[in-house]
Amino acid sequence: DIQMTQSPSPMSASVGDRVTITCRASQNIRHFLNWYQQKPGRAPTVLIYDASNLQSGVPSRFSGSGSGTHFTLIISSLQPEDFATYYCQQSYSTPFTFGPGTKVDI
Amino acid sequence: QVTLRESGPALVNSTQTLTLTCTFSGFSLSSGGMCVSWVRQSPGKALEWLALIDWDDVKFYSTSLKTRLTISKDTSKNQVVLTMTNMGPVDTATYYCARIRASVDYSGVYDWAHFDYWGQGTLVTVSS
Numbered sequence: 001d002i003q004m005t006q007s008p009s010p011m012s013a014s015v016g017d018r019v020t021i022t023c024r025a026s027q028n029i030r031h032f033l034n035w036y037q038q039k040p041g042r043a044p045t046v047l048i049y050d051a052s053n054l055q056s057g058v059p060s061r062f063s064g065s066g067s068g069t070h071f072t073l074i075i076s077s078l079q080p081e082d083f084a085t086y087y088c089q090q091s092y093s094t095p096f097t098f099g100p101g102t103k104v105d106i
Numbered sequence: 107q108v109t110l111r112e113s114g115p116a117l118v119n120s121t122q123t124l125t126l127t128c129t130f131s132g133f134s135l136s137s138g139g140m141c142v143s144w145v146r147q148s149p150g151k152a153l154e155w156l157a158l159i160d161w162d163d164v165k166f167y168s169t170s171l172k173t174r175l176t177i178s179k180d181t182s183k184n185q186v187v188l189t190m191t192n193m194g195p196v197d198t199a200t201y202y203c204a205r206i207r208a209s210v211d212y213s214g215v216y217d218w219a220h221f222d223y224w225g226q227g228t229l230v231t232v233s234s
Contacts, residue, residue: 098153
């Protein structure tokens with residue numbers, strides 16, 4: 001199975017901060033990397049798919065980059081509604097795997 | 107619009123078999139490229155992928171849980187069913203179903219998309 005790791009975890013930030021979350025895969029997954037946001041008691045929602053594509057309806061302050069084994073999610077200016085847990089997930093092959101999550105809190 | 111909803115027992119006893127149903131609308135699992143997957147999340151823990159069934163009834167399973175899982179579909183009812191045998195307290199979790207699309211090339215290699223729609227999840231507690 002492909003192992004996914006994330007850093008940092010957790011992280012503290014303030015409104016207006018630029019936040020960078022890193023995800024690494026244990027093998028080359030090309031661009032098959034997705035980012036999800038999850039708020040307490042809610043199902044995850046996709047933010048970024050295929051490493052760098054912004055899902056429709058997601059604010060442009062979210063962006064993703066990377067390929068191969070190293071990926072990054074950036075929130076350019078953290079908003080109050082962005083305090084949540086963020087997961088990366090590889091869709092290169094089954095079994096699909098998620099990272100351990102990065103909780104962004106105050 | 108696309109919706110998914112999980113249903114099943116909130117409480118099961120250890121060693122029992124869990125049966126969960128995902129009822130969806132807004133797409134058909136008989137349409138090429140459509141797949142439904144199950145993902146779970148133990149309290150305070152990360153997401154864990156469990157199983158997937160595609161439009162052609164091809165099934166994929168978690169490596170660590172494949173001996174305990176069975177996924178099936180009823181296209182006429184727009185439902186996907188997951189069974190998990192020999193439940194234990196460590197299986198206490200919120201279970202989600204989610205849609206994912208895919209394509210298959212001439213050699214049978216899948217090109218997967220992302221989980222674009224999720225159900226609200228159903229919490230299953232396993233008592234010892």
